[in-house]
Amino acid sequence: MGLLRRWRTLTACIICTFTIVGCQQGSQTNICIPFEAINQAFHQARLRIVPRNPIGRDWTSVDIAPNGQILVEISKILARQFNLSPTAIFNGLPRIDTSKTEINSICPNFLKPFKCRDQRFRDITGLCNNLDNPQWGSTRMTLQRLLPPVYADGVDAPRMSTTNQPLPNPRILSAVMHRDTGNVLDHATTILFVGWGQLTDHDMAMASATEDDNGDEPACCDRAFQIRHPNCFPIEVPPGDTIQARCMEFVRSAAGITPGCKLGVRSQMDQVTSVLDANYIYGLTNEWASSLRTFQGGQLRTTPAFRQFGLKDLLPLKQQKPDEICLRPNPNIFCFQAGDIRANEQIMLTVLHTFMMRHHNRVATQLRQVNPHWNDERLYQESRHVMAAISQHITFNEFLPMLLGKQVMERYGLILLKQGYYDGYDPKINPTLFSSFLTSAFRFGHSLVPTTIERFNKFHQPIGSQRLGSVIRQPFDLYRAGWMDQFILGFVNSAAWALDSALSQEMTNHLFERPGDTFGLDLAAINIQRGRDHGVPGYNAYREFCGIGRARVFEEFSNTLNNDTILRLRELYRHPDDIDLWTAGISERPLQGAMVGPTFACIIGLQFRNLRKGDRFWHENQGWQSSFSSEQLQEIRKIKLSRIICDNSDDIDSIQVYALVLPDNDINPRVPCKSQILPSMDMTKWRDSNPIRSSGNHMLLSWENPTKF
Numbered sequence: 001m002g003l004l005r006r007w008r009t010l011t012a013c014i015i016c017t018f019t020i021v022g023c024q025q026g027s028q029t030n031i032c033i034p035f036e037a038i039n040q041a042f043h044q045a046r047l048r049i050v051p052r053n054p055i056g057r058d059w060t061s062v063d064i065a066p067n068g069q070i071l072v073e074i075s076k077i078l079a080r081q082f083n084l085s086p087t088a089i090f091n092g093l094p095r096i097d098t099s100k101t102e103i104n105s106i107c108p109n110f111l112k113p114f115k116c117r118d119q120r121f122r123d124i125t126g127l128c129n130n131l132d133n134p135q136w137g138s139t140r141m142t143l144q145r146l147l148p149p150v151y152a153d154g155v156d157a158p159r160m161s162t163t164n165q166p167l168p169n170p171r172i173l174s175a176v177m178h179r180d181t182g183n184v185l186d187h188a189t190t191i192l193f194v195g196w197g198q199l200t201d202h203d204m205a206m207a208s209a210t211e212d213d214n215g216d217e218p219a220c221c222d223r224a225f226q227i228r229h230p231n232c233f234p235i236e237v238p239p240g241d242t243i244q245a246r247c248m249e250f251v252r253s254a255a256g257i258t259p260g261c262k263l264g265v266r267s268q269m270d271q272v273t274s275v276l277d278a279n280y281i282y283g284l285t286n287e288w289a290s291s292l293r294t295f296q297g298g299q300l301r302t303t304p305a306f307r308q309f310g311l312k313d314l315l316p317l318k319q320q321k322p323d324e325i326c327l328r329p330n331p332n333i334f335c336f337q338a339g340d341i342r343a344n345e346q347i348m349l350t351v352l353h354t355f356m357m358r359h360h361n362r363v364a365t366q367l368r369q370v371n372p373h374w375n376d377e378r379l380y381q382e383s384r385h386v387m388a389a390i391s392q393h394i395t396f397n398e399f400l401p402m403l404l405g406k407q408v409m410e411r412y413g414l415i416l417l418k419q420g421y422y423d424g425y426d427p428k429i430n431p432t433l434f435s436s437f438l439t440s441a442f443r444f445g446h447s448l449v450p451t452t453i454e455r456f457n458k459f460h461q462p463i464g465s466q467r468l469g470s471v472i473r474q475p476f477d478l479y480r481a482g483w484m485d486q487f488i489l490g491f492v493n494s495a496a497w498a499l500d501s502a503l504s505q506e507m508t509n510h511l512f513e514r515p516g517d518t519f520g521l522d523l524a525a526i527n528i529q530r531g532r533d534h535g536v537p538g539y540n541a542y543r544e545f546c547g548i549g550r551a552r553v554f555e556e557f558s559n560t561l562n563n564d565t566i567l568r569l570r571e572l573y574r575h576p577d578d579i580d581l582w583t584a585g586i587s588e589r590p591l592q593g594a595m596v597g598p599t600f601a602c603i604i605g606l607q608f609r610n611l612r613k614g615d616r617f618w619h620e621n622q623g624w625q626s627s628f629s630s631e632q633l634q635e636i637r638k639i640k641l642s643r644i645i646c647d648n649s650d651d652i653d654s655i656q657v658y659a660l661v662l663p664d665n666d667i668n669p670r671v672p673c674k675s676q677i678l679p680s681m682d683m684t685k686w687r688d689s690n691p692i693r694s695s696g697n698h699m700l701l702s703w704e705n706p707t708k709f
Contacts, residue, residue: 031082038074038101038263041081045073051106058125058285059108061140061208061254061271062215067106068255068267069230074103075263076155086154093263107261111135120625121381122388122617124282124289126273129616130427135259137275137431137614139284140208142256142267144432146603147545149265149535156255156266158233158532161578167532168572170235171248174508174524176568177583181502185495186448189402189595192491193660195348196641197403197445199356200395202280202340202349204611205438207530208254208269221247233533235525243509243519250526252533268534272340274433275615278391280340281356282384292316292339298364298379300357303336306481311650314478315343315354327473327514335475347453347471350478351487358648360387366683374688382686389619389628389636390644398641398660400608403444404601405593412605414612419634421627422620424613431614434607436542439531440582441603444596446523447586448496451504455486456493458651460663460670468506469513469520485649492645492659499595501565501587527582539584539599540577546602551576560588560597635681643680646673 049070052063079089098104099112116128123129126138135141152160161167210231212218220232235248256269273279281300283289292300302313315336322328326335326344335344336353343353364383368374374382396416401409409415413424454465463486477483497504503524513520543560544550551557554570561569565587573579581599588597596604612618617626619636628636641659646652654670656663657677663670671677 031084031088033078033082033096035101037078037081038096038098038103041074041077042070042102044077045070048073053106059110059140061256061269062211064108064140064257064269065208065210065254067108067261068257068269070106071103071257071261071263072156072255072266075265076153078263079153079155084154086148086151089154090148090265094258096263098261098263103261103263108257110138110140111257111259111261113260118625121385122277122626124279124286125284126275126277126279129275129431130614131616132427133259133430137273139271139273140256140269141274141432142258143207143270143435143438143534144430146434146436146606147537147541149435150537150541151265151535154265156535158252159535159538161573162575165574167578167580169238170525170528171237171241171522173528173572173580173583174503174522175241176572177565177587178501178503178508178524180505180508184498184500184502186498186595187495188661189448189496190492190660190662191348191450191453191494191496192488192641193399193402194445194448194496195352195491196394196399196660197448198346198349199280199352200276200391200399201442201445202272202342203276203278203391204270204272204274205433205442206271206340206342207438207534208256208271210251210254217249217251219249220251221245221249233529235522235529245519248521248525250529253530265535268435270433270438274611275431275617276392276395276611277388277617278339278356278384280338280343280353281360281387283339288339291320292337293380295376297368298374298376298381298383299361301337302357302361305479309481311481312358312484312648314484315350315357318344325473329474329476329515333476333479335473336478344473344475346468346473347475347477347487348491350475351484351491354478354484355488355644355648356387356391359390359644360384362647363387363683367686370683370686371688385626386636388617390639392619393636393639394641394644396608396612398658402660403595404605405591405595408591408594408601408605412609414605414608416637417620418637421622421630421633422612422618423622425616425618425621426613427616429610429614431610434603435534436531436536436581437603437607439534439536440527440580440585441596441600441607443527443582444499444586444600444604446503446507446527447499447501449504449507450494450497451506453487454490454494455483456489457486458489458653460489460493460654462490462493468504469510472512474515482650485652488645488649489652492642492655493663495662499586499590501583524583528580531580531582536581538577539579539581542581542585542599542603546599548598557584560599562587562589629685631685635683635685638679639681640678643678646678647680 049066051067054063116131116134128134130136150159151157218229220228220234231252233250233252235250237246253268256267294301301316303316304313315338317334318337322334338353344350360383363386364379367379452465453468454462457463507523509519511521511523540550554566557566585600590597621627642655654672656668656670658668661668
């Protein structure tokens, strides 16, 4: 009788996808979810959402979003049907093999298993960086989490208070916690530090936005609740606010799909590669990359606006989708095209994009002189390879030490080697971004952004200034001869704002304000709302995760926050666990020698540790086809951002040694661009003595799957 009972139990569970232990709310019952239940939930979800299945082309984030939303709906149906706890939803549902269900029919090929092989050059999409986990760090990959998410319904509803009440209004939080308290300047960092930080952020991060059927972001504020897009999550503007609106537009990040098309909590996509590969120069698809190339000598396309004056070229004109992230005063003027659609977002980005494009072309020219037998493809790919290494080196050698300080750099293994190879690559480390990093910790720089942008002449004297808002999505001053140099000299001679809880009014009242309008968006409120959208746990949870300790009462935040900050938080939040990560993280007292406090330092340190240890193409690595020779690596170690500015400007004769730090006669003096203190890379170290092997087509794919991804 016992054998018969055991046989019946086994046969009953053969049709189960997975047995989840202790998954019911308030019980320890084992639940066996049958395949048929998943298929039924799939059909229910498809009645509400139409899936996509592009044929003959790569999947885009727009294609993925409805299919990702279907997986979210299936998870919600199963959670209700089987009374699953948040722990079971987060840990249990993803263990189901959905390839044995009808979900497999809407699963993109690039998220299914396929084989990779080692190649010298990165795939433009970032696929096959990790040979065992091809999707890690690639475009369209879902964000990782340091902590389980906190969704109100356990699956995807934005975070609520621990009391099950709504969290404080983000616009009120912005006004009370992040109001403009005046122009407090940092004592060391230049505005270029802000620009390089944003360029680095764009190298790694771009959460996938929701789009409607016309390819536009859905309008929410002027729609009745019943007909709003389901991803509408607008910010209510309270009565008596300084801006003349009752609602601020906000749309949730689109749902992504994890490798294997797993069920579980809502995940968000990163549209760009998360590793530091300078994709902001080159784009995210082969089609995009091709649109930026001349296909001659490895060069990128340019606009020869001032050649008659002996000045260097600008970025190519953005003639496709010309109004995308661009406020054109008339149809005859254009923004610029680059490897990132946000290149025109503000003038610092556009200038840096221009300098990095110019430097790619400079490297390609030098490589061609050294290796005249190399064809266009080899020159382009090798130049791209070098530019990724340069970007990594500047970020880790000049940017992160200012941000994190020496102690944090040492704690997380972020100090670059002065010679030899790095042996820390670990294929078990996933370099994909953490949601808490993307939505909160790496948004520290919003506090540093000034209200005005200054221009300086070659003698480092101020010659003009303008509101930051006038050059957001309006880079048209770069069509004035000589202004490119004036802007970059302004960036290296002007101090950034001090990092604290305050944001300038340009950021909290006038963000993306259209010419003629009196108000725009509020970046502080958007940051808070984005964290809730992603289900990012509160500040207190990350304090505990980072070893600082969970505060039981508001007064226990005193080891990281000032008394005034604690008092304001206590007035706004019902419980210490409710406090939003970004709001408190940016308000922390900085660590010694750092710009950020302990919680943000922890999250940022862990993220950049993973970006170094989890990137097979990391420039210091040895033993891969992509590895640089020891001589080449030493040349990369010479480079400074100041050298790139000198080499790619029109008429800059001198600059401080470290461009992200204000000039100082004793510790960071200005030196002539010809000085040996700013050495150039010796590209003869890239001389190739095998012309037969090196002249072929090197645009090889690193994956072995003929099906379109």
